[in-house]
Amino acid sequence: MPRRLGPMCATRAFHEAALPLFPGDGDEAAAAPIAGRLPSYIADHRKRLRLRFQEGGAAAMPDYELLELLLFRSLPRQDVKPLARRLIDRFGDLNSVIAAEPVRLLEIDGVGEAVAQDLKLVEAVAQRMARARVMHRPVLSSWAALLDYCHTAMAHRATEQFRVLFLDRKNVLIADEEQARGTVDHVPVYPREVVKRALELNASALILVHNHPSGDPTPSEQDIAMTGQIQDAAATLGIVLHDHLIVGRERELSFRAQGYL
Structure with missing residues (x-):
């Protein structure tokens, strides 16, 4: 016998419209007519992260901040920094978060199917590019x-x-x-x-x-x-x-x- 060598859960309908990864400065407020504007400290934090990424790329940012940028799209009405830190704490680094099975991602408080799907999409794109x-x-x-x-x-x-x-x-x-x-x-x-x-x-x-x-x-x-x-x-x-x-x-x-x- 050889060495012991070595779907996503059924998707509910999403109630949030898909948003671009880097929306314009006023988009957070426009995207949340029910909840109202994001608190200014969250909107300002998002602006700073986007600017740092645009100016310095991924090398200028730790894993949890890159993860925040990804989560902005999935959770446009929330402060996603605590969730990004919980994911990094559980899985260790950004690569391991992206590679985690959906069922394990869904165990994390704050991760719904929209978040899990977006993270697995990032993994699929990375693999497709490397495979090409x-x-x-x-x-x-x-x-x-x-x-x-x-x-x-x-x-x-x-x-x-x-x-x-x-x-x-x-x-x-x-x-x-x-x-x-x-x-x-x-x-x-x-x-x-x-x-x-x-x-x-x-x-x-x-x-x-x-x-x-x-x-x-x-x-x-x-x-x-x-x-x-x-x-x-x-x-x-x-x-x-x-x-x-x-x-x-x-x-x-x-x-x-x-x-x-």
């Missing part, structure tokens, strides 16, 4: 972009996930598929299913990817054994296993670079 840099391109010559994509997609997940990247004869990425999800320290992987899918896609090579929620990408004996099983099964059909990447919080480990392949 590697999809349908020669992977081995775009290695840094591939590592960035894997990190974006998997580094902050709370449970293990196993993905397979399928390549053609020119090592162009033709498919990127999640094969399994597991628990915090286990995900079932079946070599026969991996190879079967490679044949269906007419893939000539594979790259395996999974994450370690602990943050440490060091492979276990089960990781190594499972990788060998997939390599052997693929080789009998002329399919090459280029690498197995383990994604940790701060870095990725390459089986090939470490001599395991």
Whole structure:
């Protein structure tokens, strides 16, 4: 057995109209005809944050302030600073907030489905952008972009996930598929299913990817054994296993670079 490698809740109708991320100075008041104007200290705080972002970008702001900017759109009539801090306190950093499962986000006081949906939208956009840099391109010559994509997609997940990247004869990425999800320290992987899918896609090579929620990408004996099983099964059909990447919080480990392949 491999190492234990490794929808949004039904959406209620939203009663608030969608608002732009950076509305004009008077928009908070216009957006809240029932509740009235935002208190001046909240409106002024929002102006200051927007200005800092526009002038200095994300580097000028801590995680909780970037999160506030996101929450302005979801909660246009509230002071969102306390909620931003609660989210950071619970999950640790902005990346982990964005990567959290909707059910966990909804456990936080002040997070409704509109907030959870907007946060997951940010995650989806980030992953789509990172994926676009590697999809349908020669992977081995775009290695840094591939590592960035894997990190974006998997580094902050709370449970293990196993993905397979399928390549053609020119090592162009033709498919990127999640094969399994597991628990915090286990995900079932079946070599026969991996190879079967490679044949269906007419893939000539594979790259395996999974994450370690602990943050440490060091492979276990089960990781190594499972990788060998997939390599052997693929080789009998002329399919090459280029690498197995383990994604940790701060870095990725390459089986090939470490001599395991």
